[in-house]
Amino acid sequence: MDKYLIAHDLGTSGDKASLFSIEGKLVKSYTASYKTHYFHNNYAEQETEDWWEAICRSTKEIVKEIEPEAVLGISFSSQMQACVVVDEKGNALRPVMIWADQRSGEQMEKLTEKVGADRMYEINGHRPSASYSIEKLMWIRDHEAEVYQNTYKMLLAKDYIICRLTGKFVTDYSEASGTDAFDLKGMEWSEEVLSAAEIPTDKMPELHASTDVIGNLTAHAAEELGLAVNTKVVCGGGDGPCSALGAGSTENGQMFLSYGTSAWIAGTSDEVFLDKDRTLICFGHVIPGKYMPCGTMQAAGNSYSYIRHAMCGEEEVTAEKEGGSIYDVMNRLVEQSPAGAKGLVFLPYLVGERSPRWNPDASGSFLGIRMEHEKCDYIRAVLEGVAMNLGIILEKQRENGEIQELVLTGGGAKGDTLSQILADVLGVRLHRLDHVETATSVAAAVIAGIGVGVFKDFSVVDQFVKREKTFVPREEYKPVYDHQKKLFEKGYECLLDYYKMSAEE
Ligand SMILES: Nc1ncnc2c1ncn2[C@@H]1O[C@H](COP(=O)(O)OP(=O)(O)O)[C@@H](O)[C@H]1O
Numbered sequence: 001m002d003k004y005l006i007a008h009d010l011g012t013s014g015d016k017a018s019l020f021s022i023e024g025k026l027v028k029s030y031t032a033s034y035k036t037h038y039f040h041n042n043y044a045e046q047e048t049e050d051w052w053e054a055i056c057r058s059t060k061e062i063v064k065e066i067e068p069e070a071v072l073g074i075s076f077s078s079q080m081q082a083c084v085v086v087d088e089k090g091n092a093l094r095p096v097m098i099w100a101d102q103r104s105g106e107q108m109e110k111l112t113e114k115v116g117a118d119r120m121y122e123i124n125g126h127r128p129s130a131s132y133s134i135e136k137l138m139w140i141r142d143h144e145a146e147v148y149q150n151t152y153k154m155l156l157a158k159d160y161i162i163c164r165l166t167g168k169f170v171t172d173y174s175e176a177s178g179t180d181a182f183d184l185k186g187m188e189w190s191e192e193v194l195s196a197a198e199i200p201t202d203k204m205p206e207l208h209a210s211t212d213v214i215g216n217l218t219a220h221a222a223e224e225l226g227l228a229v230n231t232k233v234v235c236g237g238g239d240g241p242c243s244a245l246g247a248g249s250t251e252n253g254q255m256f257l258s259y260g261t262s263a264w265i266a267g268t269s270d271e272v273f274l275d276k277d278r279t280l281i282c283f284g285h286v287i288p289g290k291y292m293p294c295g296t297m298q299a300a301g302n303s304y305s306y307i308r309h310a311m312c313g314e315e316e317v318t319a320e321k322e323g324g325s326i327y328d329v330m331n332r333l334v335e336q337s338p339a340g341a342k343g344l345v346f347l348p349y350l351v352g353e354r355s356p357r358w359n360p361d362a363s364g365s366f367l368g369i370r371m372e373h374e375k376c377d378y379i380r381a382v383l384e385g386v387a388m389n390l391g392i393i394l395e396k397q398r399e400n401g402e403i404q405e406l407v408l409t410g411g412g413a414k415g416d417t418l419s420q421i422l423a424d425v426l427g428v429r430l431h432r433l434d435h436v437e438t439a440t441s442v443a444a445a446v447i448a449g450i451g452v453g454v455f456k457d458f459s460v461v462d463q464f465v466k467r468e469k470t471f472v473p474r475e476e477y478k479p480v481y482d483h484q485k486k487l488f489e490k491g492y493e494c495l496l497d498y499y500k501m502s503a504e505e
Pocket residue numbers: 010011012013014259260261262300301302304305325327328331410411412413414415418437
C-alpha cells in the first residue's frame with residue numbers, strides 16, 4: 001500500500017488540505033474557505049467552528065480515493081499571532097482575534113511601559129504590538145472578565161485544531177515566537193514578559209519542536225476527518241517559518257518573499273537576529289536551532305481581495321462565465337493600465353501596518369485621483385502600492401547584506417502580472433516556485449514526515465520544491481517607479497497626523 005502525509009495550511013482565507021506521497025509528490029489538494037469578520041475599525045475575528053468545518057471537509061475531500069490507514073501523519077502550517085481562548089475541555093470561549101486584529105493598542109502601551117521597548121525586543125525579537133497574541137489576551141482580561149476567568153489556556157490557530165484532534169494543549173517554538181511572550185534565546189515562555197503582562201505562565205500551552213508527535217487522533221476526531229485512529233498528529237509550525245522551509249530557505253542568508261493575505265520578505269539565520277532600530281522582526285524557525293529574520297506587511301493579497309469585493313462585480317460575472325479565477329480577470333485588466341497607473345498611488349494600510357512602519361492607526365488610501373483614472377488604473381495601483389511597500393521592507397533587509405534575488409512563493413504569486421510588477425518595482429530577480437500556493441504545505445508535509453520517521457531530516461525539502469519561472473526587472477520601468485516611490489513615501493508622511501486624528505475616539 002502507498003503511504004501518505006497530510007498537510008493543512010490553516011491560512012487567513014481558508015484551510016488548504018494537501019495529500020503528499022512519502023516520495024514528495026503532491027497527490028491532491030482542496031481548499032475550504034472561511035470568512036474573516038472585520039468590524040469596529042480595527043477588529044478582525046474568525047470562528048473556530050469555521051476552521052473545524054474547513055479542516056473536516058478538506059480532509060475528507062483529499063482522502064476519498066485512498067485507504068485511511070495509508071495516511072501516516074498529519075501536520076500544520078498555521079496563520080500566526082492568533083489568540084484562541086479555551087476552557088479545560090478545549091472549547092473556544094469567544095471568536096478568535098486573528099493576527100490582523102489591532103484593538104489591543106492600550107495593552108501594548110502598558111506592556112511597553114513596564115518592560116521597556118528595547119527589552120521587549122531583546123527578549124522576543126519583536127517589538128510590542130497589538131498584532132501579537134499576548135496583547136490580545138490582555139485585552140480579553142481587561143474587557144471580558146468572565147471569558148478570561150474561564151480561560152484554561154491561550155492557544156494559537158493550529159494548536160486549537162491539534163487540541164480538538166488529540167485533546168492536548170500544545171504549541172511549537174515557531175508559533176510561540178509570534179506571541180510577544182517568548183524568550184527567543186532561551187526558547188521558553190518569558191517569565192519577565194508574562195509577569196509584566198500579569199498573565200500566569202500556566203495559561204500558555206506546552207512547548208514542542210515542530211516535528212514532535214503530539215499524539216494519535218481521538219476516535220471522535222478520526223471519524224469526523226475520515227481518517228484512522230492511529231494517524232499521528234505532528235505539531236507543525238507558523239506559516240511564516242513554514243514558508244521559509246517551503247521556499248527552500250534552510251541556510252543562512254537564503255532570502256524569499258511570501259505573498260499571501262499578508263506578505264513578508266525573510267530569510268534564515270543561525271542566530272537570533274536583532275535589528276538596530278527594531279523595525280524588522282525575528283521568529284523561531286521550524287528547523288531546530290535556526291531563526292527567521294523577517295519584515296512583514298499586513299495587507300498584500302488582502303488589498304487585492306478588498307478591491308475585488310469593492311469594485312469588481314462585473315469581473316466576478318466574467319470569471320464565472322469563463323470558469324476561471326476572478327484574479328485572472330483582474331490581472332488582465334491590470335495589463336490595460338500603464339506602469340505607474342497614470343500617477344495613481346495606493347497606500348496599502350487597510351489593517352494598519354507592521355514592519356517597518358509599525359503604525360496600527362494607518363489606513364488605506366488612493367492618492368492623486370484624476371478624471372482620467374479608470375478601474376484598470378485603480379487595480380494596477382493596488383498591486384504597485386503593495387509592491388512599493390514590500391520595497392521598503394527589502395531596503396531594510398538590505399542593510400544586513402546585498403540582495404539581488406528572492407525566491408517567490410505564496411498564493412498571491414500565482415499570476416504572472418503580479419509577479420512581474422513585483423520584480424519591476426523591487427528591482428530584483430524573482431524565482432517563482434511551482435505550486436506557489438502549496439509551499440507552506442510542503443513544509444508541513446516535511447515536518448509530518450520527519451515526525452513519523454519516514455524522512456531523515458529537513459534536506460528532503462529539495463525533493464518537493466522546484467523553481468518554475470524567473471521574473472527579471474525591466475530597466476525601462478525604473479524611472480516611473482522611482483518617481484511613484486517618492487510619491488508613495490511623501491503621501492504616507494503627509495497622512496501621519498490624519499491617521500492619529502482618525503484613531504481618536
Ligand atoms: N491569480 C492571482 N493573482 C493575484 N493574486 C492572487 C491570485 N490568486 C490569489 N491571489 C491573492 O492571494 C491571496 C491568498 O493567498 P494564499 O497564500 O493562498 O492564502 P492565505 O493568505 O490564506 O494563506 C488572496 O488574498 C488573493 O488576493
